Amino acid sequence: MKQTGDGPVKPAQKSDEVRHDQQEDDDVELDPRVWVRRFKAWREALRQRPSTNRLYRLVVGLVGGGIVVGGLALVPLPGPGWLIVFLGLAVLATEFTWADRLEKFARKQVGAWTKWLMAQPIYVRALVGLATAALVVAIFWVLFRVTGVPGWIPDNWIPAWSGLG
Numbered sequence: 001m002k003q004t005g006d007g008p009v010k011p012a013q014k015s016d017e018v019r020h021d022q023q024e025d026d027d028v029e030l031d032p033r034v035w036v037r038r039f040k041a042w043r044e045a046l047r048q049r050p051s052t053n054r055l056y057r058l059v060v061g062l063v064g065g066g067i068v069v070g071g072l073a074l075v076p077l078p079g080p081g082w083l084i085v086f087l088g089l090a091v092l093a094t095e096f097t098w099a100d101r102l103e104k105f106a107r108k109q110v111g112a113w114t115k116w117l118m119a120q121p122i123y124v125r126a127l128v129g130l131a132t133a134a135l136v137v138a139i140f141w142v143l144f145r146v147t148g149v150p151g152w153i154p155d156n157w158i159p160a161w162s163g164l165g
Contacts, residue, residue, distance in 0.1 A: 057095050064092035076139050082110065
């Protein structure tokens with residue numbers, strides 16, 4: 001350090017190094033692997049106590065199972081049904097080995113189905129699409145026969161031949 005009449009002067013380089021080190025520390029805090037390590041340490045601490053471990057597994061099972069059931073209900077409907085099922089299985093797989101195996105098996109089967117379907121001629125893909133649409137219509141028809149047509153659907157949208165009016 002240089003000496004002046006006012007006392008020691010810190011070089012500018014030192015200040016820049018401190019800012020750079022602080023920035024690296026901030027980057028480490030934002031690094032997702034740090035959070036993963038922290039979660040794993042927290043989870044391991046829960047595993048050490050049997051009562052909290054059982055409670056944690058019960059909560060994960062209920063949440064994951066609820067997501068899977070909700071996703072399965074949405075599978076025949078337009079929307080992200082399978083995505084929600086896989087999300088639920090991923091939640092369950094964090095605690096249950098059987099769910100991890102089931103998720104991997106299901107992903108493999110859906111991938112094989114998609115690969116097979118994409119290799120088919122366009123008319124086969126169109127028939128599969130029409131069959132899916134017919135299944136969705138049939139599910140809604142049965143649902144509306146059992147529960148009644150919701151009031152928010154205008155009466156003029158329901159044809160007389162459908163048996164729902």
